[in-house]
Amino acid sequence: MTWDQMQELMWPATQETLQMVGLSTLCTVLLGLPLGVLLVLTAKGGVLQNQPVNKVLGAIVNLTRSMPFIILMIALISFTRWVTGNSLGWQAATVPLTVGAIPFFARLVETSIREVDRGLVEAVHAMGGGTWTLVRKVLVPEALPGIVASVTTTVIALIGYSAMAGTVGGGGLGDLAYRYGYLRFETTFMWIIVAEIAVIVTVIQLAGDYAVRRLAGRGLGGGRTRLLRPRPAATATGDKELVAP
Amino acid sequence: MPRAPDLRKAAVITTTDLTKVYRSRGREVTALAGVDLHVRPGEVYGVVGTSGAGKSTLIRCVNMLERPTSGTVTVDGVELTALPGGENRAGKELREARRRIGMVFQHFNLLSSRTVQQNVELPLEIIGLDRTERRRKAAELLDLVGLGDKARSYPQQLSGGQKQRVGIARALAGDPKVLLSDEATSALDPETTRSILKLLRELNQQLGLTVLLITHEMDVIKSVCDSAALMRGGRVVESGELTDLLSRTGSELAHELFPLGEFGTGRSGSTVLEITFQGDTSAQPFVSQLARTYQVDINILGAAVETIAGRQVGRMRVELPGSHQDNVVPIGFLREQGLQVDVLDTNGIGATNGAVA
Numbered sequence: 030m031t032w033d034q035m036q037e038l039m040w041p042a043t044q045e046t047l048q049m050v051g052l053s054t055l056c057t058v059l060l061g062l063p064l065g066v067l068l069v070l071t072a073k074g075g076v077l078q079n080q081p082v083n084k085v086l087g088a089i090v091n092l093t094r095s096m097p098f099i100i101l102m103i104a105l106i107s108f109t110r111w112v113t114g115n116s117l118g119w120q121a122a123t124v125p126l127t128v129g130a131i132p133f134f135a136r137l138v139e140t141s142i143r144e145v146d147r148g149l150v151e152a153v154h155a156m157g158g159g160t161w162t163l164v165r166k167v168l169v170p171e172a173l174p175g176i177v178a179s180v181t182t183t184v185i186a187l188i189g190y191s192a193m194a195g196t197v198g199g200g201g202l203g204d205l206a207y208r209y210g211y212l213r214f215e216t217t218f219m220w221i222i223v224a225e226i227a228v229i230v231t232v233i234q235l236a237g238d239y240a241v242r243r244l245a246g247r248g249l250g251g252g253r254t255r256l257l258r259p260r261p262a263a264t265a266t267g268d269k270e271l272v273a274p
Numbered sequence: 275m276p277r278a279p280d281l282r283k284a285a286v287i288t289t290t291d292l293t294k295v296y297r298s299r300g301r302e303v304t305a306l307a308g309v310d311l312h313v314r315p316g317e318v319y320g321v322v323g324t325s326g327a328g329k330s331t332l333i334r335c336v337n338m339l340e341r342p343t344s345g346t347v348t349v350d351g352v353e354l355t356a357l358p359g360g361e362n363r364a365g366k367e368l369r370e371a372r373r374r375i376g377m378v379f380q381h382f383n384l385l386s387s388r389t390v391q392q393n394v395e396l397p398l399e400i401i402g403l404d405r406t407e408r409r410r411k412a413a414e415l416l417d418l419v420g421l422g423d424k425a426r427s428y429p430q431q432l433s434g435g436q437k438q439r440v441g442i443a444r445a446l447a448g449d450p451k452v453l454l455s456d457e458a459t460s461a462l463d464p465e466t467t468r469s470i471l472k473l474l475r476e477l478n479q480q481l482g483l484t485v486l487l488i489t490h491e492m493d494v495i496k497s498v499c500d501s502a503a504l505m506r507g508g509r510v511v512e513s514g515e516l517t518d519l520l521s522r523t524g525s526e527l528a529h530e531l532f533p534l535g536e537f538g539t540g541r542s543g544s545t546v547l548e549i550t551f552q553g554d555t556s557a558q559p560f561v562s563q564l565a566r567t568y569q570v571d572i573n574i575l576g577a578a579v580e581t582i583a584g585r586q587v588g589r590m591r592v593e594l595p596g597s598h599q600d601n602v603v604p605i606g607f608l609r610e611q612g613l614q615v616d617v618l619d620t621n622g623i624g625a626t627n628g629a630v631a
Contacts, residue, residue: 158400
């Protein structure tokens with residue numbers, strides 16, 4: 030394969046991957062964030078403590094998370110057709126991707142929100158704020174660095190899943206690597222695609238980390254963030270200890 | 275107390291027979307066992323006690339952050355215990371009542387995602403003021419607590435004392451009549467504590483704000499409170515105005531506020547008196563008058579003068595020769611001067627209010 034041939038195949042596949050991941054990330058955040066918040070609020074000791082609701086939500090989340098993605102995707106074919114009117118193409122692939130990512134993201138959001146100091150909840154109550162105020166003005170803004178980190182993790186997980194979605198007609202880079210690289214023994218092409226995915230993942234991770242640092246560093250770094258934070262130099266003896274068997 | 279009915283009528287915070295029982299896994303813990311509290315408008319009222327005495331539960335019951343098991347709480351004429359809603363899901367009326375009760379916390383509870391000004395604006399957002407009004411009000415409040423120049427800082431950039439000032443500004447946003455202070459100075463160093471207490475006192479005087487504070491530090495009571503209550507085991511064991519407490523014989527609070535324990539307790543066969551004098555009486559030369567009139571040799575074991583509730587209060591421990599019976603007349607003389615005299619038995623504190631002349 031020539032480089033031109035490769036490029037001709039890679040460009041549309043890249044677009045498909047980005048569209049698939051982009052749309053499913055958007056849907057995952059829109060649906061997963063409220064679910065994560067609800068998991069916290071309905072938990073024992075939560076503001077809207079409701080054990081039955083919490084147990085049911087938790088069970089659904091665990092069930093979806095334990096199902097292998099490939100099976101989830103096939104199980105959802107009729108649902109996908111109902112939502113998008115089609116069971117093929119990148120648009121169709123976003124449905125199982127979203128369904129698979131929502132519980133994953135919701136759990137991450139739940140963990141971030143749990144970290145918010147109970148004292149702030151008390152403060153809002155003492156001010157006469159209700160649950161909606163609490164969620165909108167305190168829980169989500171205070172947990173935002175954690176939520177953004179969760180989005181980053183979810184996007185990267187979705188890129189991995191999208192390769193599988195590709196194999197059932199979703200297209201995208203993962204599918205390309207599988208069909209040309211694996212099935213046609215174009216090993217070089219396969220590695221080039223893998224490298225491209227690695228670049229995308231790295232860029233997303235760096236961008237996510239940067240955003241988290243900006244948010245978490247509010248009021249600490251004077252608004253500016255140093256990407257390269259000076260680390261305390263390791264002492265010579267410390268290094269030796271690390272190397273020693 | 276004969277004045278009780280009047281107090282009740284005028285009180286801005288009243289609790290009657292307040293109890294709170296926590297139940298967890300079949301075990302019951304009584305945090306409050308029938309607390310009656312009457313806080314009058316414009317006073318600084320301190321509740322003091324060791325940890326576990328129930329004072330934290332008490333202050334949380336005042337704005338229903340904890341719902342009492344029984345009893346009533348009335349704040350500014352509104353019976354909060356009658357309003358619907360749980361601890362976490364307050365009804366509309368309770369939420370509106372809470373907007374008029376400010377609260378400051380030991381650990382400040384400021385939002386790290388918001389600037390100082392935005393933190394102060396939060397209660398104003400809850401009330402529903404528009405943007406320009408909120409800004410104006412927040413700036414005004416920050417000036418009031420002396421942090422006008424820190425509006426754009428984040429709480430993480432402030433010292434503990436500054437954070438608590440923001441907490442106070444935020445608590446005042448709803449123009450409350452009542453400010454609840456939950457160990458507001460316990461996380462601060464002594465100097466910062468003094469400046470925060472001074473601020474509370476100023477706000478109390480300037481705005482006519484009623485302050486109910488809980489603390490485990492007697493110094494807080496001494497420096498800022500008009501009235502105090504001592505809590506132990508979920509009950510108020512003693513309460514009243516500080517000036518009254520100091521002249522009350524055998525008052526535990528007075529003793530804690532003004533300890534003379536480290537002073538000598540005299541020789542056996544003598545009578546040891548603890549004389550408390552306040553305000554005008556401190557100007558009288560009663561020691562020399564006593565010595566001259568009754569020809570007694572007075573041995574001063576110890577003395578201290580302090581400012582409590584804005585008044586000069588002194589306490590002196592003196593030793594008179596002879597038994598209690600021998601000294602009935604001099605003691606009567608001292609009491610006539612308007613002094614409070616406690617007779618100590620030679621072992622120490624167990625004060626007896628012996629025969630009065």
